[in-house]
């Protein structure tokens with residue numbers, strides 16, 4: 831237990847130092863700034879709606895898939911304003927990935943309206959690949 835508590839203290843010291851100066855708030859106990867809280871919420875919404883969209887497509891339920899995708903498009907307009915935790919000096923690439931995924935999701939929305947489930951699932955796979963790519967680098 832002693833080792834664990836030493837590791838924990840090192841972690842707290844480290845994260846305290848990383849956050850000192852970037853914001854006036856203490857990070858101990860994971861107090862989140864309102865921006866950080868908001869971006870967690872945005873991404874949680876996108877994650878939930880994405881699952882809902884895929885389930886709806888599985889059931890050939892184009893109406894619900896469309897509703898989910900439109901909610902994602904709206905929420906995704908927030909992503910570009912995120913404060914990055916990782917690779918913070920690369921906001922340009924972050925924005926590019928953000929725009930790329932938005933374009934794909936808008937395309938998915940158009941395809942859902944044509945009720946072509948195979949085409950929709952193909953685009954959905956490319957969307958998911960974009961989610962993954964951005965998470966690898968920036969999440």
Ligand code: HEC
Pocket residue numbers: 866869870871873874876877878880909912924925927928931957958960961962964965968969
């Ligand atoms: C342009 C970059 C980018 C793209 C594209 C992206 N994400 Fe994220 N995602 C992030 C970042 C950054 C976080 C961490 C947010 C935070 O913790 O502040 C995150 C976090 C998440 C989370 C965890 C929620 C949380 O607690 O923060 C989920 C779920 C998620 N993303 C789902 C998705 C899905 C589904 C897609 C594709 C439809 C997607 N993301 C596309 C950048 C992206």
